[in-house]
Amino acid sequence: MNIGEAARASGVSAKMIRYYEQTGLIPPADRTASGYRDYSGTDVHMLRFIRRARDLGFSVAEIDELLGLWRDRSRQSADVKRIALAHIEDLRRKIGEMEQMADTLQTLASCCSGDNRPDCPILADLESANDDADQEPKRRRGAIDNCLQ
């Protein structure tokens, strides 16, 4: 099976298959006499594994670990679970950050008339950015308060 067929069968693009080979995530493929890469059913199986893991947001480094465990028949499920839980933690943290951003923006946008006048609490907030962007527990004060009262 050449790279194009393997790509269609696995859902991983040919470009990415070559990249994964180049970076060592997957072993070098067999080659035909003319130099074409040649893939087996097992290879496609591995590529699907990678594709599914990418869909779940695992980094390539994490997938490298997971592939190692996948191939290791004497693995301990605790090792797999540890990687998964760490990734979940990472996802939840990022989700929290993005929700914070979205909520802040939603508040600002709901205070913006959104008409042809120039006055805009969103710009006013951006403009009044202050130094304590790091601590951030105490709410920022700004033009928005006029709307919220």
Add this chain to the structure above:
Amino acid sequence: MNIGEAARASGVSAKMIRYYEQTGLIPPADRTASGYRDYSGTDVHMLRFIRRARDLGFSVAEIDELLGLWRDRSRQSADVKRIALAHIEDLRRKIGEMEQMADTLQTLASCCSGDNRPDCPILADLESANDDADQEPKRRRGAIDNCLQ
């Protein structure tokens, strides 16, 4: 004010200030006789604007638009609101995707004993990845079902 002071005052690193200048997000800074960049209070104000917008997750391209509107006294708040709402939409979509990932992984992890045995529903799920990764509405079937019943 040299670039280091401007960086400390704005919360934008000197590296990024140079980068923003190079890519045209901000105009070239004035220079002292010896070639050092020289920043005014207005410049720092603009850099804080950028910093705050970055903290809210706006891309540099979006910030470019926002800066244009910020400087345009005859702007319409509707234009600002449109950008903000589109960004909120983007954030909520990404949040949804990541929540989907986290929930799926959480389910898998909760079915994983996490001990020294090799059997692992997480790996089993990754391994059984099927072709309909795109549609995905109907739940994937796999080893996980044994646990969930």
Add this chain to the structure above:
DNA sequence: TTGAGGCTTCCAACGATGGGAAGGTCAAGA
């Protein structure tokens, strides 16, 4: 035989940021 389409490698770009090297400048202290 020719053409289409697939394969190969190599190079470059994206976005935002950080690191570092090589060399010039500034300000304070001896």
Add this chain to the structure above:
DNA sequence: TCTTGACCTTCCCATCGTTGGAAGCCTCAA
């Protein structure tokens, strides 16, 4: 005045995952 350390300058490289393109070879069918 000289030194020293901290700062500035430009330039190049790396990240991460992915995509694009160019130039050239291979394969299959008409």
